[in-house]
Amino acid sequence: MGTWRLYTAVAAGAFRRYATYRVATAAGVFTNTVFGLILAYTYIALWDERPGLGGYDQSQAVTYVWLGQGLLAAVAVIGGGFEDEMIERIRTGDIAIDLYRPADLQMWWLAADAGRAAFQLAGRGVVPMAFGGLVFHLALPADAGTWLAFLVAVALGLLVSFAIRYLVALLAFWFMDGAGVQQLAVLAGLFFSGMTLPLNVFPGALGELARALPWSSLLQAPADVLLGERTGFALWRTYAFQAAWAVGLLAVGRLVQSAATRRVVVQGG
Amino acid sequence: MADLQERRDVHRGFPPAGRSRVVDGLRAYRLIAWMWIRSTMAYRASFAMTVFGNFAGTALDFVTILLMFSRVDELGGYSLGEVAFLYGLSSAAFGLTDLALGSVDRLGQRVRDGTLLVRPAPVLAQVAADRFALRRLGRITQGLLVLGYALFVLDVSWTPLKVLMMPVMVVSGAAIFASVFVAGAAFQFVAQDASQVQNSFTYGGTTLLQYPPTVFAKDLVRGVTFVLPLAFVNWVPALYVLDLPYPLDLPEWVAFLPPLVAVACCALSGVAWRAGLRSYRSTGS
Numbered sequence: 001m002g003t004w005r006l007y008t009a010v011a012a013g014a015f016r017r018y019a020t021y022r023v024a025t026a027a028g029v030f031t032n033t034v035f036g037l038i039l040a041y042t043y044i045a046l047w048d049e050r051p052g053l054g055g056y057d058q059s060q061a062v063t064y065v066w067l068g069q070g071l072l073a074a075v076a077v078i079g080g081g082f083e084d085e086m087i088e089r090i091r092t093g094d095i096a097i098d099l100y101r102p103a104d105l106q107m108w109w110l111a112a113d114a115g116r117a118a119f120q121l122a123g124r125g126v127v128p129m130a131f132g133g134l135v136f137h138l139a140l141p142a143d144a145g146t147w148l149a150f151l152v153a154v155a156l157g158l159l160v161s162f163a164i165r166y167l168v169a170l171l172a173f174w175f176m177d178g179a180g181v182q183q184l185a186v187l188a189g190l191f192f193s194g195m196t197l198p199l200n201v202f203p204g205a206l207g208e209l210a211r212a213l214p215w216s217s218l219l220q221a222p223a224d225v226l227l228g229e230r231t232g233f234a235l236w237r238t239y240a241f242q243a244a245w246a247v248g249l250l251a252v253g254r255l256v257q258s259a260a261t262r263r264v265v266v267q268g269g
Numbered sequence: 270m271a272d273l274q275e276r277r278d279v280h281r282g283f284p285p286a287g288r289s290r291v292v293d294g295l296r297a298y299r300l301i302a303w304m305w306i307r308s309t310m311a312y313r314a315s316f317a318m319t320v321f322g323n324f325a326g327t328a329l330d331f332v333t334i335l336l337m338f339s340r341v342d343e344l345g346g347y348s349l350g351e352v353a354f355l356y357g358l359s360s361a362a363f364g365l366t367d368l369a370l371g372s373v374d375r376l377g378q379r380v381r382d383g384t385l386l387v388r389p390a391p392v393l394a395q396v397a398a399d400r401f402a403l404r405r406l407g408r409i410t411q412g413l414l415v416l417g418y419a420l421f422v423l424d425v426s427w428t429p430l431k432v433l434m435m436p437v438m439v440v441s442g443a444a445i446f447a448s449v450f451v452a453g454a455a456f457q458f459v460a461q462d463a464s465q466v467q468n469s470f471t472y473g474g475t476t477l478l479q480y481p482p483t484v485f486a487k488d489l490v491r492g493v494t495f496v497l498p499l500a501f502v503n504w505v506p507a508l509y510v511l512d513l514p515y516p517l518d519l520p521e522w523v524a525f526l527p528p529l530v531a532v533a534c535c536a537l538s539g540v541a542w543r544a545g546l547r548s549y550r551s552t553g554s
Contacts, residue, residue, distance in 0.1 A: 023462045
């Protein structure tokens with residue numbers, strides 16, 4: 001019970017920390033809204049040309065755009081989460097101090113990232129979505145059950161996102177400069193999460209591949225749940241898919257972590 | 270001190286400093302940028318990787334357009350070649366500005382750190398050259414490749430005027446984007462951690478221009494034609510080259526305005542920059 005309270009406190013601390021950046025949050029909301037506007041018009045043109053593309057109607061496609069902009073900061077597809085700080089601590093050697101703490105390294109950062117994500121979801125998610133709802137006709141569900149199912153999918157997506165970024169950050173133990181790997185991870189994340197185009201619009205084998213990769217848990221899966229494309233058995237299959245990637249990647253993270261921390265000892269800090 | 274600096278410059282092959290602020294600024298810019306280039310070149314493999322990363326990162330939005338065209342033949346009434354033409358021109362112009370001025374979005378950060386007025390050189394030159402990133406050649410390369418593809422597939426009835434139009438577009442477009450970057454930086458003197466607002470006009474602007482104007486709502490097109498004249502980077506002149514109608518019913522001679530628009534934008538952003546700089550107070554940290 002004591003450790004649970006510790007992680008709650010870490011999460012709450014991270015939430016409060018991000019909540020202090022008010023101007024930056026407002027600026028981020030502005031950016032998400034501008035990009036949402038540009039994307040929404042291009043999607044409308046696309047769906048005008050091919051109605052029903054990818055199984056979405058036009059208002060579902062536009063809803064997908066605003067959902068993506070609302071989730072972008074929370075799932076940290078373009079970075080900006082805990083990983084910058086963790087890489088910096090690995091580079092400077094401060095990570096040795098973290099290893100002395102009576103807390104699990106992975107759980108500690110997960111708690112911090114959960115607090116950050118919770119703030120970003122509220123701080124940068126709601127306003128762009130509301131703006132989208134004012135300017136366009138959105139296909140949002142009226143029943144609370146779908147919203148609840150959506151939030152579960154978002155939580156699982158955040159877990160997968162954390163697990164991926166934790167692995168990326170750990171690589172800094174080997175490549176002293178994590179910038180290259182981080183850049184690749186951002187590119188893969190943007191493309192394969194469906195942030196640029198819904199994955200169900202991707203053609204053929206590329207689409208199959210994109211939908212099977214872990215990044216599809218970040219946006220495509222929650223979006224499909226909210227848009228009512230996954231109900232009943234399909235909903236449970238979506239959850240199982242996300243959870244399997246989360247558990248698998250977190251487990252790999254633990255393995256890499258123990259290899260990496262042995263390296264710290266060898267280097268003497 | 271100044272003599273020593275000048276002797277060093279001459280030794281490095283730079284001419285001695287002139288008297289005007291512009292010459293001073295360019296000289297400071299060149300020195301700082303050169304310093305960053307040398308520091309980047311210390312790790313050549315890493316440099317090659319970041320150029321590739323910049324190339325691949327910016328190519329992603331064209332890949333998205335390609336994926337869209339794998340499902341449709343036209344977008345807003347434009348073919349893939351026509352969209353590629355708009356994309357290539359916007360990307361090349363933006364790439365030039367990003368290379369020269371891309372670092373000014375860190376101005377807010379430097380205001381907060383209190384590291385802004387540490388060198389005896391024009392501030393704009395310092396801020397622009399800070400962390401000069403040669404890797405941004407990746408974006409220009411990508412834009413020019415897409416433009417090359419567009420010219421290859423498009424069937425344009427070329428005239429000397431249309432040929433001349435393209436370099437004029439890239440240069441004036443870069444100047445228009447530059448004025449947006451500088452005005453955005455001036456805004457950061459006031460709102461220090463709002464660099465994202467600047468990004469939505471710069472990166473958002475080039476993203477907007479990569480798609481046909483027919484895609485967007487009329488009011489949005491009016492806004493970027495008459496208020497923030499981004500449309501003169503590529504939309505207005507490109508539609509003259511492609512013989513396509515502009516969605517706003519403008520006379521044809523408007524297509525030749527980009528250089529004038531660029532000069533006006535630069536003058537206005539210069540005023541904004543000086544106002545911003547005057548309002549600046551160091552954090553004292």
